[in-house]
Amino acid sequence: MYADIQNEAHLLQQMAMGSQPAFKTVVAAYWPNIxxxxxxxxxxxxKAEETTQDVFVALWEKRATLPAIENFRGYLFITARNKIVSRLREKLASEPADGDEDVAETLYVPDSQLELKELNSLLRRGMDQLPAKRKKVFEMSRLEGKSHAEIAAELNISKDTVSEYITxxxxxxxTYLKNNGNHLHIAIFCLYYL
Structure with a gap:
């Protein structure tokens, strides 16, 4: 699960100015999931460690552009996906194996904005089926970036209840995505929300 990053926009601004502590905070939060x-x-x-390092090297190299990015998690996912596809293509070129081509083709979808829109639409439909309080807690946590303590205080419930609702x-x-989407949707969901 991602660590809660407070003031992500501020961290991206700091990174754009070359702040290594800000960069380390972002790496610590996103490394495990990527x-x-x-x-x-x-x-x-x-290979996974090398690829993950490549993602963050690319992030550092493009740090000047980060403050203009509206959806940082989406940007990070696309960067990670592209690095993974490159590694898979290298693997296919050196040692082709049955089924690997399918994985590479599944990961490579040119219109990344379209796939994010499809996932958001699918997620909204799934979220609409959640009980009202659980939906509210999920939105506050994953869409608004609030901590469990903040959610508990605002909704007057315990932090344990917040954790339970999110889980x-x-x-x-x-499960909804498995039944109604495809494994690319599930991969994006895991990278964004877990």
């Missing part, structure tokens, strides 16, 4: 995603496709801890919502939405 690594897990790379490992799932590359099936090699070494239940994530489990429901993951």
């Amino acid at each position: 690594y897990a995603h790379a490992l799932a496709y590359l099936r090699s801890p070494e 239940l919502a994530l489990n429901f939405l993951r």
Whole structure:
């Protein structure tokens, strides 16, 4: 699960000015999920680590453009996906194996904005099926970026209840996407929301 990043926009501004502490904060928050995603496709801890490093090297190299990015998680996902596809293509070129071509083609979808719109639409339909309070907690956590403590205080519920609602919502939405979407939607969902 992603660590809560407070003031993400401020961190991106700091990174744009060359702040290494801000960069380290972003890396610490996003590394585990990107690594897990790379490992799932590359099936090699070494290749997954190299690919994850490539993602963050690319992020640092483009740091000046970060403040203008509206959806940082989406940008990071697209960067990670492209790096994973490149690794898969290298693997296919050196040692083709049955089924790997399907994985590479599934990951590579030219219109990334379209796939994000499709996922958002699908997620909204799934979220509309959640009980009202659970939906509210999920939105506050994953869409508004509020901490469990902030949500608990605003809704006058315990932090344990917040955690439980988020877990239940994530489990429901993951199942909903499996039944109504495709595995690319699930991959994006895992990278964004888990």
